[in-house]
Amino acid sequence: MKVSKKVAGVEYAIRDIVLAARKVQQKGMKVDYLNIGDPVQYGFQPPDNVKQALIDAINRGENYYSTSEGLVELRDEIAKKENAKGLSICADDVLITNGVSEGLDMVISSIVEEGDEVLLPGPYYPPYASYVRLHGGVPVEFAVDLEHSTPDIEDIRKKITPKTVAICLISPNNPTGVVFNENSLRDLVNIANQNNLYIICDEIYDQIIFDEKFTGIGKVAGDSPVIILNGFSKVHLMSGWRIGYIAFNQSPRLEELRENLPKLARVRIATNLPVQYAALESLRGPQDYISKFVSEIKLRRDLVIKRLNEIPGLSCPNPKGSFYAFPKIEDNRFGTDKEFVTKLLESKGVLTVHGSGFGTQYGSGHFRLVYLPSLDVLDSAMTKIEEFVTQ
Ligand SMILES: Cc1ncc(COP(=O)(O)O)c(C=O)c1O
Structure with missing residues (x-):
């Protein structure tokens, strides 16, 4: 039956990549989800x-x-x-x-x-x-x-x-x-x-x-x-x-x-x-839950940006707001940014999103990660990314 070309062409890289993560998980590998910009999925909640x-x-x-x-x-x-x-x-x-x-x-x-x-x-x-x-x-x-x-x-x-x-x-x-x-x-x-x-x-x-x-x-x-x-x-x-x-x-x-x-x-x-x-x-109502949330994720940003910039072959400007880092893959021996992200997922179980999913002209050659998970999870994910890039 007919489907419009307009709809067939719709893509949403952030969620599309989850299908690949499910396959990796089915093989028994633990996946660190650094792909979805949803604070509530990482333990933050609206106040009572x-x-x-x-x-x-x-x-x-x-x-x-x-x-x-x-x-x-x-x-x-x-x-x-x-x-x-x-x-x-x-x-x-x-x-x-x-x-x-x-x-x-x-x-x-x-x-x-x-x-x-x-x-x-x-x-x-x-x-x-x-x-x-x-x-x-x-x-x-x-x-x-x-x-x-x-x-x-x-x-x-x-x-x-x-x-x-x-x-x-x-x-x-x-x-x-x-x-x-x-x-x-x-x-x-x-x-x-x-x-x-x-x-x-x-x-x-x-x-x-x-x-x-x-x-x-x-x-x-x-x-x-x-x-x-x-x-x-x-x-x-x-x-x-x-x-x-x-x-x-x-x-x-x-x-x-x-x-x-x-x-x-x-x-x-x-x-x-x-x-x-x-x-x-x-x-x-009281607004203090917002500043608590922001100071929590600032700690996470600081850790992630420091760790990313210590990895040879990656560089990342300091994000001033939101909760995403967008590192550049300086030397991608893995092929495209999508191949980088897929191989990182398959070999280390770290799920990020390929930069070209955010526009090929300026997004290619990068990947996006969300720094909402706990400091422990982020620290271990950064180690896995480091091992992957420097292996
Ligand atoms: C810039 C931007 N606008 C809008 C949205 C989605 O907003 P909403 O949940 O209100 O539909 C997002 C979610 O990631 C976003 O990053």
């Missing part, structure tokens, strides 16, 4: 007050369809959070989604038509390219200096064509941990404005920052057409509950999009209502 808020909502009978745009109290709280980062928005500028993933799909399907080009930071989180392709568009990667955490503005300038409709930013970034500073964000907003592009900015890791203060796009947005994607999967440890949001800057140029995009929210009816109450509690 947030879990209780979910249970209480269910027991109160809040088990019906919510409004399509989501609970007004939650949207109001989200507007406050975004305003603290520099925007000036209200509940009406926020739409609750089933995670950033659904928000991304809604945004891309609302602005991309056949042949339209969307600029993505290279390397990028794979669903950005998948959704652009699925909706008939063409993802175009721009260069980012991973050492200095800066976008290559000249490269962006060269890659803008009459078909370019948007520039996507992911800061802090998956897979590199790059965080753009205020000057870079200003340059990006300027170039987008000069070319009448939407700016789509994913800030899902906005509080997972280690060394410097975070600057959100809101601080430099002015009245540019900025669409923020954010959610509760990472900072708020609610990955399995599937909740996120789209926030629109109050730009006159967003008027038409804001009229049309919510139709998609209405078609899919609503998001999970009890979870919206839990998300509300996660914003209103």
